[in-house]
Amino acid sequence: MSALFIRINGGDMPARLFVFVGHPRSASLSHGLADAYQRGAEAQGAEVRRMNLSDMQFDPDLTEGYHARKTLESCLEEWRENLSWANHTCWAYPQWWGGMPAKMKGVIDRCFLPGYAMKYHDNDPFWDRLLAGRRADVLMTSDAPVWFDRLSNGRAAKLQVQKPVLYFSGIKPARILQVGPVKTATEAKIAKWLKQAEARGAQAGRKAR
Template sequence: MSTKIFIWVGHPRETSLSLGLADAYQRGAESQGAEIRRMNIHDMDFDPDLTHGYAQRKEHEPCLVEFIENIKWADHMAWFHPLWWGGMPAKMQGAIDRAFLPGIAFAYHDNDPWWDKLLEGRTADVVVNADTPGFFLKFMYGNAHKHRITKQILGFTGVKVTNYNYFAPAKTASEAKIKGWMEKVYKVGAEAGRR
């Protein structure tokens, strides 16, 4: 049975390094017979504002309905995005705010501080590109984004991150360096496709 992989590209521009890395990953996964569904944030039209928090639900736009369906369908996810101001682009964060709701991604217990992880059993690869060199991100900022996305977002909902790849500095990377990143991501995709 083939692995079901949902690829999500969180760069809001129609052309980007994130998009190219996702293409390489998809080729790798497909080379192993994986079944792919993919969404690009630049194609998603929705209000990213969780206006009332969890107190009042907004109706999900069609793209968010599809996004949630793809997450529930997948055995494995692959998220691609740039690092902007220490985090993911606002529109990507908005999609998470709107879609990862109680009853969908997690469920708080009524009488204790714990919760159920409703996406448990799934795995994910996260691929981030940035201009901040990796050593600087680690020693100056403590890899805050890595902890946030792997533990506080995906981990909180039960998704186990199997690979976290950080490629930087992107703005000064040579063609040879970018080619190496693409080759690495292709291999990560192929590995995911073999699961």
């Protein structure tokens, strides 16, 4: 039996990964990184489900906040089903203006609702992390060098996804692989990044079990 499987209640559970590409365009380096990551995970025998933001049609605006609920579009229902199914998730996207693209943020706003991602307590300021037990990788591209992003912005985009989104809902550890600058990258540099992403996927395929 492969090391990718563990025995739970007499059954075998494979590694289950949900890969989400959060770039609104249909082709990008984010897609390439996700392809490499998926290739690495599948080489280890992991089951992989994938969704691309560019294929999703939905209203990204949480108009009433948590005061009134909108019916989730079918693609958002599918996105939540995939995340619930997975024991490891990978999000690949570009850093734009210190955060994730607006349409991708719309997925989080619409999907990470009380009762799904977290449950607030009635009598204290704390909450239950309803997505606990999952791990995450984030593959983030930027046009600024990582060292400059750290010195100038404190890596705001990294903190945005890692702390108030993933950790808040219980998904941890959340490892961030940020690559850049993309606009001046050579083919050799991009090949190196793709290799790093594939290695992350292979590692996730071995651990997410």
